[in-house]
Amino acid sequence: MAGATGPLSGMTVLELCHFIAGPYCTRLLADMGATVIKIETPGEGDPIRTWGEKVDGRSLWWSVHARNKKSVTVNVKDPRGRDIVLNLVKRSRIVVENYRPGQIERWGLGPDVMAAANPRCVLVRISGYGQTGPNRDAPAFGVIGEAMGGMRYLTNHPADMTDLPSVRVGFSIGDSIAGMYGAMAALAAVHEQDNAEVPTFRTIDVALTESVLSLLEGCLPEFGKLGMVREPQGSRLATASPSNAYPTKDGAWVLIAANSNPLFARLSALMKQPELAKDPRFLGNHERVQNMDAIDRIIGDWTRAIESAELVRLLAEAQIPATKIFTIEDIAADKQFLARGMIQKVPDPYFKDELLHPGAMPIISGFDRAAAVRWTGPDVGEHTGDVLGELGLSADEIAALKKDGVV
Amino acid sequence: MAGATGPLSGMTVLELCHFIAGPYCTRLLADMGATVIKIETPGEGDPIRTWGEKVDGRSLWWSVHARNKKSVTVNVKDPRGRDIVLNLVKRSRIVVENYRPGQIERWGLGPDVMAAANPRCVLVRISGYGQTGPNRDAPAFGVIGEAMGGMRYLTNHPADMTDLPSVRVGFSIGDSIAGMYGAMAALAAVHEQDNAEVPTFRTIDVALTESVLSLLEGCLPEFGKLGMVREPQGSRLATASPSNAYPTKDGAWVLIAANSNPLFARLSALMKQPELAKDPRFLGNHERVQNMDAIDRIIGDWTRAIESAELVRLLAEAQIPATKIFTIEDIAADKQFLARGMIQKVPDPYFKDELLHPGAMPIISGFDRAAAVRWTGPDVGEHTGDVLGELGLSADEIAALKKDGVV
Incomplete structure (x- = not known):
């Protein structure tokens, strides 16, 4: 044709x-x-x-x-x-x-x-x-x-x-x-x-x-079988941690998904707090989910002191999935x-x-x-x-x- | 077949x-x-x-x-x-x-x-x-x-x-x-x-x-041509008012979209404040958008005293588009x-x-x-x-x- x-x-x-x-x-x-x-x-x-x-x-x-x-x-x-x-x-x-x-x-x-x-x-x-x-x-x-x-x-x-x-x-x-x-x-x-x-x-x-x-995944059978009403979870995942949006020095937000043991160990090392990966509160995903507020506070204290571009660069170097939350301006400039x-x-x-x-x-x-x-x-x-x-x-x-x- | x-x-x-x-x-x-x-x-x-x-x-x-x-x-x-x-x-x-x-x-x-x-x-x-x-x-x-x-x-x-x-x-x-x-x-x-x-x-x-x-509508041409970065608008529409989520007596939220002059007049009558439709602050959509906070506060004060089921019933009777914000429990019971x-x-x-x-x-x-x-x-x-x-x-x-x- x-x-x-x-x-x-x-x-x-x-x-x-x-x-x-x-x-x-x-x-x-x-x-x-x-x-x-x-x-x-x-x-x-x-x-x-x-x-x-x-x-x-x-x-x-x-x-x-x-x-x-x-x-x-x-x-x-x-x-x-x-x-x-x-x-x-x-x-x-x-x-x-x-x-x-x-x-x-x-x-x-x-x-x-x-x-x-x-x-x-x-x-x-x-x-x-x-x-x-x-x-x-x-x-x-x-x-x-x-x-x-x-x-x-x-x-x-x-x-x-x-x-x-x-x-x-x-x-x-x-x-x-x-x-x-x-x-x-x-x-x-x-x-x-x-x-x-x-x-x-x-x-x-x-x-x-x-x-x-x-698009609501398993919400209907979960409600029908268990009476469970799915509730909103905000900026994080309910079942995996750490995966959340963290504030940066320049007032942007960066998503970090370090919700596996190797990723969390790399993030801890990057934050210069390698002991976190061995902390009983954060040992596995189950423990990290139980102590989400604590882990998110620690990460947020670290990110708040770094500009978003530098933070994203550091995380990419450490091979930790992360991104700035893109505005349309970021999108228009994105190489990919x-x-x-x-x-x-x-x-x-x-x-x-x-x-x-x-x-x-x-x-x-x-x-x-x-x-x-x-x-x-x-x-x-x-x-x-x-x-x-x-x-x-x-x-x-x-x-x-x-x-x-x-x- | x-x-x-x-x-x-x-x-x-x-x-x-x-x-x-x-x-x-x-x-x-x-x-x-x-x-x-x-x-x-x-x-x-x-x-x-x-x-x-x-x-x-x-x-x-x-x-x-x-x-x-x-x-x-x-x-x-x-x-x-x-x-x-x-x-x-x-x-x-x-x-x-x-x-x-x-x-x-x-x-x-x-x-x-x-x-x-x-x-x-x-x-x-x-x-x-x-x-x-x-x-x-x-x-x-x-x-x-x-x-x-x-x-x-x-x-x-x-x-x-x-x-x-x-x-x-x-x-x-x-x-x-x-x-x-x-x-x-x-x-x-x-x-x-x-x-x-x-x-x-x-x-x-x-x-x-x-x-x-x-899916981002006109965001790309608006940024490219005007340098405009679209910003989040929360629970309401940026360009039409009133259209927002309002709290109810039982702790639920009800969306009300009364963002035309006839709809707003009906809502004002239903709230027993018919004078609002003639108030210079709320006369047309342009004026209502300028005074969104004020109009939303007035509507919220009214809805807060009413149970969500009753509120939805009243709004339906007055032919004002509205709905409770549905949980999966509401969905499972919905007649439609x-x-x-x-x-x-x-x-x-x-x-x-x-x-x-x-x-x-x-x-x-x-x-x-x-x-x-x-x-x-x-x-x-x-x-x-x-x-x-x-x-x-x-x-x-x-x-x-x-x-x-x-x-």
């Missing part, structure tokens, strides 16, 4: 989405080479266009969030607009939507309609609570879904260490995870269709709450990320500048990560004319639809 | 993995119907078999983590063992490995060897920092990868609110996200092969650090999760009991979520005889290999 930028080159994906989870799903597919057609309402388009930091009113996040996508404006509430979308469904292998459950049905674009138009298609539906159940119609807020999925409770210090509430992971992680599940399952269903004599239209129902809950093309400099014609973008995920042999970013987040409706032209509409027909506010 | 439990029924996946990220990747594929063959070293097998809470020495997490998988013991360092694995590669569509970069090559099972044996196969390699770059050989710890990917820094209260370090999300989220990227990209490459005249073997290189970094089969009661023959498992992700039309959990985490080598038998080995040959410690 000439010019293929990823394994999904040649696949068309239709996006009936706004905000984060659905658009993240389609961006993953776009980054792997798919042609993603994003439908936006004529006018201001997706609200994310104005979210986060802006330059001259244009969101920097948008440059990343909508990259590699075509923006086509369609008023789906107009029968002519609905017909255009249905024509695009016929040409799409995957459709992704993240409106409230029932919304696309009200537009006359529910799964039955889509299945009749194109049985060799997969519809991904992403919502806060899923398409069924007593809570399906509740308004979906990412932070609330994360809290119901059990993430928020566990993202905290232990109750005896703070009176503050648990914290939000500082970005929309629940939405992204839901989007990832959507992309993964869509491709599983596509594979099934690729290998079936008669393809079956599949609808995939991703709930943000369930996406989060699915740079060496692997995870930080791309992308020309953005709207900003008239090169912007930093995260690389496409993941690296796939035979495809160039740098080439995966084909263009940055487009203007509202930038590709309307092109895409409608491909559907066979003439310039006059498109102009008439524009005049009527249909596209 | 009779008895198909998911869209990947009929696909064989080989797992050369231990710990979390790789096995999570294959479990996602297994939950969608794939036949996953997990290779373990004869003896104690995967360390996760002993992690988390246990009953009679058996880990409850294992019941979930290894469900739907076949366990086959093979000593890959023995040439006969290596040949068995290579025979399994020939029958597999996807191979997943998460050893240190270079390890499978040392076993004589690198990508070139696999590609020669089976070009219609995809190799997923999951590691801390990726297969290339100056840091590729560093020991990979999930918590360190999360810190380098930028998650740990942003999971904290603002600097002026606490002297405590940022916290770990209380489960192995970085590993899981890396596993999800592996499953997604593997299926994308499978699709490419399904539609190619001559299939190309693909190697997929997933770094845990990059998996985390990929139960109605959708997200909490399965699964008979586990080893525990001689029904255990609670999270449902398979996501719901796919035509497949029954309850049927997706076919069996629970197996014993070490439980399927060795069956699988080697399918490879054509006789019972005597298998017995001889067992005697020699090869399987």
